[in-house]
Amino acid sequence: xxxxxxxxxxxxxxxxxxxxxxxxxxxxxxxxxxxxxxxxxxxxxxxxxxxxxxxxxxxxxxxxxxxxxxxxxxxxxxxxxxxxxxxxxxxxxxxxxxxxxxxxxxxxxxxxxxxxxxxxxxxxxxxxxxxxxxxxxxxxxxxxxxxxxxxxxxxxxxxxxxxxxxxxxxxxxxxxxxxxxxxxxxxxxxxxxxxxxxxxxxxxxxxxxxxxxxxxxxxxxxxxxxxxxxxxxxxxxxxxxxxxxxxxxxxxxxxxxxxxxxxxxxxxxxxxxxxxxxxxxxxxxxxxxxxxxxxxxxxxxxxxxxxxxxxxxxxxxxxxxxxxxxxxxxxxxxxxxxxxxxxxxxxxxxxxxxxxxxxxxxxxxxxxxxxxxxxxxxxxxxxxxxxxxxxxxxxxxxxxxxxxxxxxxxxxxxxxxxxxxxxxxxxxxxxxxxxxxxxxxxxxxxxxxxxxxxxxxxxxxxxxxxxxxxxxxxxxxxxxxxxxxxxxxxxxxxxxxxxxxxxxxxxxxxxxxxxxxxxxxxxxxxxxxxxxxxxxxxxxxxxxx
Numbered sequence: 421x422x423x424x425x426x427x428x429x430x431x432x433x434x435x436x437x438x439x440x441x442x443x444x445x446x447x448x449x450x451x452x453x454x455x456x457x458x459x460x461x462x463x464x465x466x467x468x469x470x471x472x473x474x475x476x477x478x479x480x481x482x483x484x485x486x487x488x489x490x491x492x493x494x495x496x497x498x499x500x501x502x503x504x505x506x507x508x509x510x511x512x513x514x515x516x517x518x519x520x521x522x523x524x525x526x527x528x529x530x531x532x533x534x535x536x537x538x539x540x541x542x543x544x545x546x547x548x549x550x551x552x553x554x555x556x557x558x559x560x561x562x563x564x565x566x567x568x569x570x571x572x573x574x575x576x577x578x579x580x581x582x583x584x585x586x587x588x589x590x591x592x593x594x595x596x597x598x599x600x601x602x603x604x605x606x607x608x609x610x611x612x613x614x615x616x617x618x619x620x621x622x623x624x625x626x627x628x629x630x631x632x633x634x635x636x637x638x639x640x641x642x643x644x645x646x647x648x649x650x651x652x653x654x655x656x657x658x659x660x661x662x663x664x665x666x667x668x669x670x671x672x673x674x675x676x677x678x679x680x681x682x683x684x685x686x687x688x689x690x691x692x693x694x695x696x697x698x699x700x701x702x703x704x705x706x707x708x709x710x711x712x713x714x715x716x717x718x719x720x721x722x723x724x725x726x727x728x729x730x731x732x733x734x735x736x737x738x739x740x741x742x743x744x745x746x747x748x749x750x751x752x753x754x755x756x757x758x759x760x761x762x763x764x765x766x767x768x769x770x771x772x773x774x775x776x777x778x779x780x781x782x783x784x785x786x787x788x789x790x791x792x793x794x795x796x797x798x799x800x801x802x803x804x805x806x807x808x809x810x811x812x813x814x815x816x817x818x819x820x821x822x823x824x825x826x827x828x829x830x831x832x833x834x835x836x837x838x839x840x841x842x843x844x845x846x847x848x849x850x851x852x853x854x855x856x857x858x859x860x861x862x863x864x865x866x867x868x869x870x871x872x873x874x875x876x877x878x879x880x881x882x883x884x885x886x887x888x889x890x891x892x893x894x895x896x897x898x899x900x901x902x903x904x905x906x907x908x909x910x911x912x913x914x915x916x917x918x919x920x921x922x923x924x925x926x927x928x929x930x931x932x933x934x935x936x937x938x939x940x941x942x943x944x945x946x947x948x949x950x951x952x953x954x955x956x957x958x959x960x961x962x963x964x965x
Contacts, residue, residue: 426450428745431460432469432729437706438718440698445469449725452745457721468733470701471718472500472726472743473683476642476667476708477571477600477623480521480532481508481904482855482936483673484897484913487521488759490678491530493910495749495756497682498728498738501531501716503669503708505570505600510537511858512766512902514550515560520764522565527759529743531716531726535570535600536560538588541859542573543944545964546952547829548859549766554587561595568592568712571602571623573858573945576962578617579610589618598712604799604946607633615639620711623669624946626797631655635662640711642669643703645686647677648936650796652686659695659703666703667711674936675914676921684736697733758909763900767854767883769830769862772876777826777869779838784809789956789965791825791941791949793843795931798940802949807840814840818847818867818928826872827942828862829953830854830884830903836876839951841865841941844934849890849927850875851920853935854903857943861953865938867927886935888923895920 427450434445434457444465448456480490480502487504494502504525509517518537525532536557541548552560560566569592572578577585592599601619603611607630615637623642625631626649631641635658643659643666645652658666668686683704690700709716717723725745731737741749748755781788785806792801807814808822816824825841828834850866852875862879866872866889874889878896884903887896897916899906906913917935924934931937944950947959956965 427455430469430727431464432467433465434719435468435470435698435701435733436719437471437698437702438720447727449745452725454717454719454721454723454725467739468730469719470728470730471705472716472728472741473498473704474708474714474716475499475502475669475683477644477669477671478502478504479508479672480504480506481902483675483678483910484855484899484904484906484917485675485910486761486901486905487525487532488528488761489909491528492754492756492758493678494682495530495741495743496738496752496754497684498730498741499682500726500741500743501533501714503533503535503568503712505535505537507537507540507570507858508860508904509902510540510550510552511548512550512860512904513764515556517902518560518566519563522563524761526565528756529746529748531714531743533567533712533714534565535568536566537570539573545944545954545957546859547831547861547954549831554584554591557588558591561591561597568598568600571600572619573602575603575606575614575945578619579606579613593618601639602945605630612637623671625655626651626799628654628657631658632661635665640665640667640707642667644669644671646670646672647674647933648672648796648940649798652689656690656693656695659690659699663699663702664707667708668704672936674917674933675910676918679910679914684738687736688734691734761901761907763907765883765900765902767830767903768832769828769880770833771880772828772836772873774869774873776836777824777838777872779814779824780812781807781809781814782812788814788840789949790822791839791841791951793841793931793937793941795843795937798943798946800941800948800950803842816866816868821845823865823867824869824872825941825951826864826876827856827951827953828876830861834953837951837953837955839956843931845928845930846924847928849888849924851888851924851934851938852876852879853886853939854879854884854899855886855935855939857939859942859952860903861942863938863942886917886920888920890927895923
């Protein structure tokens with residue numbers, strides 16, 4: 421099928437997510453739109469035609485791909501559009517970074533729906549490469565290609581009536597824009613105040629109770645299943661209980677996961693749990709398209725011809741994908757061309773040495789606040805325990821799974837900040853990266869100081885990237901666009917990323933996605949204990965320790 425003036429026909433069992441019907445149909449496409457839908461012979465309709473899928477909340481930068489490269493991989497799984505918050509690159513490059521994402525996205529037919537980041541930086545307790553005030557956000561909302569107010573992460577500011585945050589929200593409301601939320605663990609009267617401020621969605625629910633509470637307040641819940649945060653198993657009953665209030669999203673998707681499957685996998689799991697196929701499909705199509713006003717098709721006459729052909733409504737195996745009548749993927753292979761992107765960055769970190777990583781702790785009996793990473797979650801635990809000490813310094817102790825975590829300011833020369841963390845399980849190695857939500861300083865975890873220095877300095881030498889180091893090896897993936905994005909395609913970056921991940925796991929790390937989990941240890945708006953370039957941060961009290 422193509423978008424030329426000549427009409428093209430497609431046969432299949434059309435799944436009408438608007439009416440709820442499934443019927444054998446002949447779909448006629450002309451000029452990129454659905455010109456006609458007519459009845460067809462059931463014997464000729466072997467497969468199913470569904471609307472293109474929409475990821476209702478994603479940070480494209482977390483795939484380590486430019487938008488144009490992300491699109492090439494996403495369409496293979498039937499995803500034709502995304503509601504995309506570019507606050508990762510905004511924290512590094514400011515408005516220039518956001519507009520670069522918009523411009524690169526325009527080079528592909530994929531339907532990117534970019535937002536204006538509302539919290540740059542996420543908190544005032546960290547160093548980022550940019551800072552957005554109410555005027556900056558309003559200016560972005562008036563830019564072509566910027567459509568909504570992206571997740572309002574500083575939920576304490578909303579709950580307590582902060583004037584600055586109120587002006588940011590007011591700028592979006594004055595323009596009639598949708599407002600996305602981010603309120604992990606918030607419940608009760610605080611949640612009511614958050615919703616009353618105009619916040620309409622949340623993708624941070626990690627219990628069914630939290631999801632229900634938001635739906636009951638009229639909010640929409642984006643059920644998240646990404647590379648690090650995997651909340652589908654906890655939240656899938658919402659698809660049956662509040663079918664009109666649910667979206668599907670990934671939030672953050674690493675390149676190796678992206679090429680293996682996307683929303684098609686979530687749909688498959690939903691149906692396996694007993695969710696009706698139509699209900700699951702509406703969460704991936706109708707609900708986000710109508711909520712955000714996306715210019716994406718729903719298989720109705722006159723709609724853009726955004727169509728996915730799947731084998732059945734059980735496995736959701738994608739055969740072909742069209743956007744605006746253009747064939748963009750077929751049998752797992754992209755039809756979109758590879759496009760060149762140019763580096764752009766902000767990176768001023770200086771190399772570290774072993775003495776920089778000393779952690780003074782004179783009283784070995786005194787408890788230290790230790791971050792406890794949780795597999796498949798962005799939230800962390802906290803344990804206050806005496807560290808292992810030598811000569812007045814807390815040291816790595818792999819035998820206790822008590823390792824150092826280090827944050828290095830990438831924007832200005834500054835001493836590293838050092839803490840302790842559990843559940844990374846490393847025995848001899850270290851991993852590091854400049855993907856460290858949301859300010860994207862360098863974050864590293866290691867079993868010994870020598871490996872930590874090698875891993876951190878590899879990232880600095882690359883001016884941003886991911887690295888692995890042990891006594892014999894240093895490997896890295898350069899990310900020359902803002903220290904977040906590679907220049908290659910999803911398959912190349914995914915293979916390199918998989919090799920790094922396998923090395924980390926071989927050294928004892930039990931986490932499903934160690935680099936993604938590492939990247940969230942510096943996110944100061946996710947409970948409970950995190951670490952930034954200015955110190956350990958108690959999210960419950962919303963203050964530095």
